Amino acid sequence: MAGPTINALEQFSLTPGLGGLGKAIDFSNSNEAMLAAAAIITLIFGAGLKARALVPGRAQALVELLYEFVRNMCVDTIGEEGLRFFPLVFTIFAFILIGNLIGLFPYFFAFTSHIAVTLALALFVFLFSTGVGFYTHGFKFFTFFVPSGVPGWLLPLLVPIEIISYLSRPVSLSVRLFANMTAGHVMWEVFAGFMLLLTASFGIFGAFASVVPLGLNVALAALELLVAGLQAYVFAILTCLYLHDAVHMH
Amino acid sequence: MRGLTTAVLLGILPSAALAEGTMPQMDFSNPLTLDQVGWMAVIMVGLYLVLSRWGLPQIGKVIENRADVIAKDLAAARAAKIEADTAVAQLNAALVAARAAAQGEVARAVAEAKAKATADAAALNAQLDARLAAAETQIEAARASALAAIKPVAAEAAGAILLKLTGSLPGEDVLAPNLDAALLARSGG
Numbered sequence: 001m002a003g004p005t006i007n008a009l010e011q012f013s014l015t016p017g018l019g020g021l022g023k024a025i026d027f028s029n030s031n032e033a034m035l036a037a038a039a040i041i042t043l044i045f046g047a048g049l050k051a052r053a054l055v056p057g058r059a060q061a062l063v064e065l066l067y068e069f070v071r072n073m074c075v076d077t078i079g080e081e082g083l084r085f086f087p088l089v090f091t092i093f094a095f096i097l098i099g100n101l102i103g104l105f106p107y108f109f110a111f112t113s114h115i116a117v118t119l120a121l122a123l124f125v126f127l128f129s130t131g132v133g134f135y136t137h138g139f140k141f142f143t144f145f146v147p148s149g150v151p152g153w154l155l156p157l158l159v160p161i162e163i164i165s166y167l168s169r170p171v172s173l174s175v176r177l178f179a180n181m182t183a184g185h186v187m188w189e190v191f192a193g194f195m196l197l198l199t200a201s202f203g204i205f206g207a208f209a210s211v212v213p214l215g216l217n218v219a220l221a222a223l224e225l226l227v228a229g230l231q232a233y234v235f236a237i238l239t240c241l242y243l244h245d246a247v248h249m250h
Numbered sequence: 251m252r253g254l255t256t257a258v259l260l261g262i263l264p265s266a267a268l269a270e271g272t273m274p275q276m277d278f279s280n281p282l283t284l285d286q287v288g289w290m291a292v293i294m295v296g297l298y299l300v301l302s303r304w305g306l307p308q309i310g311k312v313i314e315n316r317a318d319v320i321a322k323d324l325a326a327a328r329a330a331k332i333e334a335d336t337a338v339a340q341l342n343a344a345l346v347a348a349r350a351a352a353q354g355e356v357a358r359a360v361a362e363a364k365a366k367a368t369a370d371a372a373a374l375n376a377q378l379d380a381r382l383a384a385a386e387t388q389i390e391a392a393r394a395s396a397l398a399a400i401k402p403v404a405a406e407a408a409g410a411i412l413l414k415l416t417g418s419l420p421g422e423d424v425l426a427p428n429l430d431a432a433l434l435a436r437s438g439g
């Protein structure tokens with residue numbers, strides 16, 4: 001096949017960031033994006049807290065919207081006890097949301113497309129909620145794996161299933177986010193590379209035909225925007241659900 | 251033709267692109283793959299501290315403050331409404347009372363005026379009746395005196411006529427009864 005070669009996966013490769021300093025301390029371009037996400041969240045809060053008006057302006061309304069959205073999610077899912085975990089859930093949600101969103105921009109690294117990152121987040125959520133479960137209920141938390149209202153002879157079958165489904169939580173949680181973000185970015189790159197291929201292969205006709213993959217990428221941009229928000233929401237609400245299980249045991 | 255090529259390219263391209271390199275996400279020989287997690291932990295702890303110590307409580311305070319202000323305003327509005335309602339009720343009661351008082355006053359004035367008019371009319375009637383009665387007695391007296399005065403004149407005139415006709419004066423005993431009868435017939439007729 002003639003024309004430029006396209007590596008749709010190259011965009012995910014990690015390189016040292018911050019110039020020479022990053023090389024010395026293994027600070028990658030992915031960490032740069034994380035730092036940018038944290039800085040953007042802090043800046044949004046700074047902007048939202050500037051006026052502290054009774055009738056909020058745009059920035060303040062945005063921050064209040066985020067605040068009340070996550071707070072309601074915590075309270076509705078976990079219950080009143082959920083307010084203890086609200087700052088944590090908010091941090092995770094905002095970090096993933098802004099990470100997903102800035103990953104959509106050219107030259108920005110989508111750190112949520114790395115399984116190491118999402119698995120670390122998911123493992124943290126898993127270990128934290130399990131810890132909350134044992135902290136709240138002590139060893140009684142083990143009864144979480146015994147479904148109530150089930151005949152005794154079924155328990156040897158059901159308890160392992162419950163345990164396996166519990167242990168698979170971090171896997172599904174991390175793979176969902178990782179796969180969604182990776183697939184979106186790969187598709188984008190593929191369609192964009194396709195435009196180069198068309199132009200290289202068919203000259204002027206190919207250039208005109210490139211309108212089709214371009215249109216697809218425009219549509220994909222809208223889809224990816226949706227996915228970015230949705231996956232952050234899914235991660236946060238599943239975090240809340242796991243915390244609910246830990247606090248209420250059912 | 252081009253459509254077919256497009257379809258073929260679309261089918262080949264993703265697999266070709268993916269086959270070209272291994273996924274950087276799975277490249278654990280690159281130390282950055284795992285080290286990014288360590289830095290993420292540092293960054294997230296920092297973000298958590300910033301949000302939980304500063305950002306979220308501040309926003310919470312702003313929202314709480316707004317709720318307080320709204321609640322206070324609502325309470326004030328409710329109090330003002332109750333006040334206004336009582337004022338309106340008082341006004342209505344005062345209006346009703348004033349109307350009743352005014353109607354009583356009007357009725358009293360009308361009754362008074364009626365009574366006065368009736369009394370006046372009665373007094374006037376009595377006065378008029380008295381005057382009428384006086385006039386009637388006066389007329390009766392005048393009539394009686396006139397009748398009384400007419401008798402000698404008539405007797406004189408009758409005597410003079412009879413003297414002229416017969417040449418003799420009739421006796422008083424003949425003349426007087428006839429004269430009385432004639433006068434009675436005239437005045438009674």
